[in-house]
Amino acid sequence: MxxxxxxxxxxxxxxxxxxxxxxxxxxxxxxxxxxxxxxxxxxxxxxxxxxxxxxxxxxxxxxxxxxxxxxxxxxxxxxxxxxxxxxxxxxxxxxxxxxxxxxxxxxxxxxxxxxxxxxxxxxxxxxxxxxxxxxxxxLWLGTMKAEDRIIALLEQLAQRGGSLRFRLPMTRLELADFLGLSHSTVSRTLHQLRREGRIRLEGRWIELPRALTEPEESLLQSKE
Amino acid sequence: MxxxxxxxxxxxxxxxxxxxxxxxxxxxxxxxxxxxxxxxxxxxxxxxxxxxxxxxxxxxxxxxxxxxxxxxxxxxxxxxxxxxxxxxxxxxxxxxxxxxxxxxxxxxxxxxxxxxxxxxxxxxxxxxxxxxxxxxxxLWLGTMKAEDRIIALLEQLAQRGGSLRFRLPMTRLELADFLGLSHSTVSRTLHQLRREGRIRLEGRWIELPRALTEPEESLLQSKE
DNA sequence: CGCTTATTTGATCTTGATCAATGGTAGTGG
DNA sequence: CCACTACCATTGATCAAGATCAAATAAGCG
CATH class of the missing domain: 2.60.120.10 (Jelly Rolls)
Structure with a gap:
């Protein structure tokens, strides 16, 4: 027992x-x-x-x-x-x-x-x-481009973790395996997003703005 | 009643x-x-x-x-x-x-x-x-190229239908929707396969050689 | 501190999307 | 039976997204 x-x-x-x-x-x-x-x-x-x-x-x-x-x-x-x-x-x-x-x-x-x-x-x-x-x-793999897939995964992680600021539980390569992308593309795209001010990024730490997660589950549309 | x-x-x-x-x-x-x-x-x-x-x-x-x-x-x-x-x-x-x-x-x-x-x-x-x-x-969408995805789908259809010769139950566009490809690519690739003698193809009728389906079933727990 | 593993970034090449035109075929109504 | 229409399939030309190859840091970790 x-x-x-x-x-x-x-x-x-x-x-x-x-x-x-x-x-x-x-x-x-x-x-x-x-x-x-x-x-x-x-x-x-x-x-x-x-x-x-x-x-x-x-x-x-x-x-x-x-x-x-x-x-x-x-x-x-x-x-x-x-x-x-x-x-x-x-x-x-x-x-x-x-x-x-x-x-x-x-x-x-x-x-x-x-x-x-x-x-x-x-x-x-x-x-x-x-x-x-x-x-x-x-749906991600079949219809979305790299950037959108990455955003979708980040949003899912944020949602499941309950916070907009969180530490990525995996390496770039592991992210890539989920997304059907190469590790280089993941890295590049994350930095692209940061450069555009759409996310905050520091190593494994990510912070999403409300905007990215907000219009979320409703339909996924009106991405802004 | x-x-x-x-x-x-x-x-x-x-x-x-x-x-x-x-x-x-x-x-x-x-x-x-x-x-x-x-x-x-x-x-x-x-x-x-x-x-x-x-x-x-x-x-x-x-x-x-x-x-x-x-x-x-x-x-x-x-x-x-x-x-x-x-x-x-x-x-x-x-x-x-x-x-x-x-x-x-x-x-x-x-x-x-x-x-x-x-x-x-x-x-x-x-x-x-x-x-x-x-x-x-x-798995198809994340790692395979067009040709392999198409072969995988054809094999699945053959397996589920129980015959190597069968009529495709859908249009090229519908196939494409399953595979995350465009209808042109599906059409092109099917003809490519035919040209190479790897499948028989006539309109919606498909015939797969044993070879395509054979070296695979083992892993998928012999459905029949 | 040295070694392994991650990450970033650049340069090039391939795949398949997209745009566009043409030919086929099946269903409908005269 | 034929013409008309709508959908389907084939095929070519062009182009962009990302893979791949390669190299140079950066981070962990024993």
Whole structure:
């Protein structure tokens, strides 16, 4: 009984005994350091992961060895949904910052789902959110130019982090992997934005003006 | 009792009384013609749609008026998952071929989920599939060149349709919307592939050689 | 302090968008 | 059956966005 994982998800507390967590700090949450892999594409999907603190990214690596980040998993998010269906992981996940993660074994997760209707709702809700998030990414990659993609990502980070001033949780190259751009283009464009006074930028620290985030979710239009 | 919808999903029969379907042909399934809208972005998400026959596409329209197709919904697939969570539709869906679709009102769907554990599994499974499908699209858009994206889409269509020879269910422009390309590039590239003898092409009819599809299925967990 | 990893910046080259013209094809109504 | 129209597809010419290659700092970190 010493180790269990408890995560709030869409208002519902997900709790599950968690063998792997026994005796670890933080009530059974696992500690990952920047760059640590959480799970690997092509291996058996045997657990769902709830991110308590820090960021993960899901990636797929192309045959040519290039990484494409598919999803940014923020604190409060779930990763490794494949485990609920069975089969293999279709992406790899790794920590891009130090992170606390709760590992919920497949059997445990399924049992929880069967017993508690509220958890069902929570998980479906989370899945739908993630789906919509990935769709957003498709929109960026398919129709937007470099500058707009970068702004969109910055806005998303600000929104998820709850502040207009924040530290980028990743390198230029990692940003580029999310955006389908090269690291040079990311660097250049960020400086372009700074030169135009549209953002404040100092190393990894970013500050967005209200204007950029404000007319946001309404529609994305009237960019000013 | 006259109208009900019945769809097989991941081996489980989803069935629900369906007011809107009453008195319609095909046990309450709705008929859509090419181009008909199924639901619209920004409207109340009040029903899930199960595609029985034909293809839908989910799109988002950018402020500049360009369409980005986010997902191709094939026969047997579900669309409008947002309804399970509540809120607004985040994409629009329209038929790209004539289609038979089963409309399952939100309340009906939720009730079904609560009562039958099997349906829960089926829906989660479907959601996870769709998530992985959209992730695939992100990979295309983020890292692949025009030719590779087109090949990937053709392979997916062949796989979902179960045959190497099939009729494209959409125009060049619609293909382009899925791939984040222009219609000219799609046309050009298809002819390029034909010239090189890598595909057979005649109008909307496509035939892929084994070679194109073969060295790939292994990773995607042998769907058949 | 020295070494590795990030970042910035420049120069060049490729891809695919865009603009534009032409030919095809299917549906409609006389 | 044919003409008319609307949409679809092909193809060429031009151009810009970004990738790539390359080099020179700057920052972390043991």
């Amino acid at each position: 010493s180790g269990y994982c408890a995560v709030k998800l869409a208002g519902v507390e997900l709790r599950s005994a968690c063998d792997d967590c026994k005796g670890r700090p933080r009530n059974g949450q696992l500690r990952f350091r920047r760059r640590d892999p959480v799970y690997l594409e092509g291996t058996q999907a045997d657990a769902v992961f709830a991110v308590v603190e820090g960021y993960l990214r899901e990636t797929r690596t192309t045959p040519e060895g290039r990484d494409q980040a598919v999803r940014l998993v923020c604190p409060g998010g779930l990763a490794g949904f494949e485990s609920l269906r069975g089969g293999m992981f279709e992406t790899s996940a790794q920590a891009i910052t130090d992170a606390w993660v709760c590992r919920i074994p497949r059997a445990e997760a399924l049992r929880g789902l069967e017993q508690r209707a509220g958890q069902f709702q929570a998980v479906i809700s989370n899945l739908v959110d993630e789906l919509s998030h990935v769709r957003e990414t498709v | 006259s109208g009900y919808c019945a769809v097989k999903l991941a081996g489980v029969e989803l069935r629900s009384a369906c007011d809107d379907c009453k008195g319609r042909p095909r046990n309450g399934q709705l008929r859509f013609r090419r181009r008909d809208p199924v639901y619209l972005e920004g409207t109340q998400a009040d029903a899930v749609f199960a595609v029985v026959e034909g293809y839908l596409r989910e799109t988002r329209t950018t402020p500049e008026g360009r369409d980005q197709a986010v997902r191709l919904v094939c026969p047997g697939g579900l669309a409008g998952f947002e309804s399970l969570r509540g809120g607004m539709f985040e994409t629009s869906a329209q038929a790209i071929t004539d289609a038979w679709v089963c409309r399952i009102p939100r309340a009906e769907a939720l009730r079904g989920l609560e009562q039958r554990a099997g349906q829960f599994q089926a829906v989660i499974s479907n959601l996870v599939d769709e998530l992985s499908h959209v992730r695939e699209t992100v």
